[in-house]
Amino acid sequence: MLNEQEKIRYSRHLLLDKIGVEGQEKLKSSKVLVIGAGGLGCPVLQYLSAAGIGTIGIIDFDSVDESNLHRQILFNSEDVGKNKASVAKDKLQKQNQHISINSYPEKLTSKNALSLFKNYDVVVDGTDNFSTRYLVNDACVITNKPLVYGSIYKFEGQVTVFNYLNGPTYRCLFPEPPLIGSIPNCAEVGVLGALPGVIGTLQATEVIKIILGIGSVLSGKLLIYNLLTSVLTNLKIKSNPAQIKKTKALETNFSEFNYDVFCGIAQNNSINQSELKELLQKENIQIVDVREEWELPKIINTNVINAPLNQLEKYISLISKNKKVVVVCQKGIRSLHAIKLLSTKYGYNNLLNLEEGLNNWKNE
Amino acid sequence: MKIKVLYFGMIAEVIGHDFEIIEISNKNSTVNELIKLLQAKFPKLEDMSFKVALNQSIVEENTKIGINDEVAILPPFAGG
Numbered sequence: 001m002l003n004e005q006e007k008i009r010y011s012r013h014l015l016l017d018k019i020g021v022e023g024q025e026k027l028k029s030s031k032v033l034v035i036g037a038g039g040l041g042c043p044v045l046q047y048l049s050a051a052g053i054g055t056i057g058i059i060d061f062d063s064v065d066e067s068n069l070h071r072q073i074l075f076n077s078e079d080v081g082k083n084k085a086s087v088a089k090d091k092l093q094k095q096n097q098h099i100s101i102n103s104y105p106e107k108l109t110s111k112n113a114l115s116l117f118k119n120y121d122v123v124v125d126g127t128d129n130f131s132t133r134y135l136v137n138d139a140c141v142i143t144n145k146p147l148v149y150g151s152i153y154k155f156e157g158q159v160t161v162f163n164y165l166n167g168p169t170y171r172c173l174f175p176e177p178p179l180i181g182s183i184p185n186c187a188e189v190g191v192l193g194a195l196p197g198v199i200g201t202l203q204a205t206e207v208i209k210i211i212l213g214i215g216s217v218l219s220g221k222l223l224i225y226n227l228l229t230s231v232l233t234n235l236k237i238k239s240n241p242a243q244i245k246k247t248k249a250l251e252t253n254f255s256e257f258n259y260d261v262f263c264g265i266a267q268n269n270s271i272n273q274s275e276l277k278e279l280l281q282k283e284n285i286q287i288v289d290v291r292e293e294w295e296l297p298k299i300i301n302t303n304v305i306n307a308p309l310n311q312l313e314k315y316i317s318l319i320s321k322n323k324k325v326v327v328v329c330q331k332g333i334r335s336l337h338a339i340k341l342l343s344t345k346y347g348y349n350n351l352l353n354l355e356e357g358l359n360n361w362k363n364e
Numbered sequence: 365m366k367i368k369v370l371y372f373g374m375i376a377e378v379i380g381h382d383f384e385i386i387e388i389s390n391k392n393s394t395v396n397e398l399i400k401l402l403q404a405k406f407p408k409l410e411d412m413s414f415k416v417a418l419n420q421s422i423v424e425e426n427t428k429i430g431i432n433d434e435v436a437i438l439p440p441f442a443g444g
Binding site for chain 2: 036040130154176196222229235236
């Protein structure tokens with residue numbers, strides 16, 4: 001129920017046929033989680049709190065930097081050095097005392113995402129890196145939450161709503177993350193300060209449309225806005241049921257899924273043949289040979305297990321999580337694939353790659 | 365045949381324009397062949413991720429391109 005003061009505050013909403021008291025009460029009873037209180041997150045938060053979204057969650061581990069101020073207009077010089085989620089909460093609460101705001105001054109990870117998302121109706125992506133974008137998408141698919149997506153590059157922005165009423169997801173559009181370092185973020189290449197204001201405001205509008213059930217939600221279409229040419233492009237995106245099924249299947253082992261490794265950010269450790277020989281003498285290590293059984297030369301050692309790459313998942317219970325494990329193949333490529341699978345899907349962090357493989361290996 | 369190609373983000377920077385009209389020889393050209401043609405001219409594209417839309421719909425790379433079609437080449441953006 002809206003009190004008298006709220007009726008005055010939201011009176012311009014109440015006058016609209018498509019909102020009215022009923023719509024305003026829907027906004028009041030809704031819960032929206034905003035990931036990242038940066039360039040996109042600030043305008044999203046400002047318009048959502050002003051619009052009277054009853055519960056807003058803000059998660060951001062980062063602190064305000066002087067170089068944020070040209071676009072993150074919720075913050076000022078006095079906020080530099082303070083946590084973004086906490087500062088945002090204080091400011092927004094002053095703007096609207098009728099709503100409740102939860103701040104989470106921590107990093108979103110595969111360990112906290114599912115339990116956090118379950119408490120909200122809609123999730124907004126305002127992150128600045130692919131690792132978190134894939135994490136947010138997957139957690140939304142698993143917890144069945146609509147995801148209001150925005151991303152920016154210099155003078156251009158992309159907006160869409162993923163995972164809305166069985167619509168396409170981020171992985172239906174971009175199934176695999178780009179090569180590491182191939183797509184820079186704002187910190188690396190710069191951004192026009194007004195750009196996240198435009199894109200974030202479009203995101204906030206989509207959140208409000210979803211909650212009110214008005215207009216047509218920007219699902220199945222990617223909107224691209226170029227501020228320099230003022231050209232708006234709309235591209236249709238299709239759902240990919242196989243991709244969505246694969247994402248849902250990540251739920252079983254979600255907290256172990258390492259998105260940094262998946263996006264190539266965490267570097268895999270590698271060693272060469274002479275380092276491996278040294279290790280074998282010094283330590284009780286395990287060697288996982290991911291070649292086919294017939295491939296030669298073999299390493300003569302009692303701690304070798306043969307687990308061909310295409311059947312690797314059958315051997316998970318035999319691969320140690322405690323001692324050092326060196327993954328080997330003929331040329332060091334299949335072993336890298338094996339390490340990617342083991343570290344992303346099964347949470348291994350004790351793996352070394354034998355670079356250049358077992359070619360010409362000689363047992364001493 | 366002539367087609368219009370739109371470029372976004374870093375792809376536009378590599379190519380040097382937001383859009384251009386390209387003449388492609390083969391009447392049975394596919395999206396994949398267009399990409400190969402562009403990669404031969406701009407080798408930097410080989411290391412870049414992108415999706416291709418044909419007449420405003422994201423399509424697979426084996427899709428055929430017809431006369432006067434509009435192709436859009438779109439990289440993912442990271443920034444927020």
